[in-house]
Amino acid sequence: MRGRAPFRPRQEEPYKINDKIRAREVRIVGDFVEGGNAVLSLSEAIKLAEANELDLVEISPTASPPVCKIIDYAKFKYEQRKKQKEIKANAAKTVLKEIRFGPNTDDHDFNFKLKHAINFLKEGSKVKAYVHFVGRTIVFKERGEMLLLKFAQALEEYGAVEQMPKMEGKRMFLFLAPKATKK
Numbered sequence: 001m002r003g004r005a006p007f008r009p010r011q012e013e014p015y016k017i018n019d020k021i022r023a024r025e026v027r028i029v030g031d032f033v034e035g036g037n038a039v040l041s042l043s044e045a046i047k048l049a050e051a052n053e054l055d056l057v058e059i060s061p062t063a064s065p066p067v068c069k070i071i072d073y074a075k076f077k078y079e080q081r082k083k084q085k086e087i088k089a090n091a092a093k094t095v096l097k098e099i100r101f102g103p104n105t106d107d108h109d110f111n112f113k114l115k116h117a118i119n120f121l122k123e124g125s126k127v128k129a130y131v132h133f134v135g136r137t138i139v140f141k142e143r144g145e146m147l148l149l150k151f152a153q154a155l156e157e158y159g160a161v162e163q164m165p166k167m168e169g170k171r172m173f174l175f176l177a178p179k180a181t182k183k
Contacts, residue, residue, distance in 0.1 A: 095125040103140040121158040148174040
């Protein structure tokens, strides 16, 4: 079995075309029929498509009778893939940036991390700030909560609090989302 490509099942076509359509009669829409819409028998519709050197594609199989269109199927599939790619590209990608504190973080470190958080929120990224309690520092939960609340208050004009400080295991989390920018 060495040197053989792994078995990959063929991807099924999303639309039925030409002879794969199982209806007796179909509704044809588009430029190839008078009025842009006509009900024909399947054999007449396939002949009409072949006369124009195109394919009969079933667009809406659940309609009664099924709706078909006479188009170049390869071009149609290409357009569909292009649309899907465009939709995917325009989908908002949320980035989550983390900022870690200790319960005894001093002012200089706090301000340094605050500047980074401001930049992250301006970029449009979400910020997950957390206080990590190591060993016996777990007894300073109030300090951690105060630190996170101070952090959220300092970032008020750049971002909104999505989740107030919450303890999970040895960490206390705070989530901030960027404020919507007006265009």
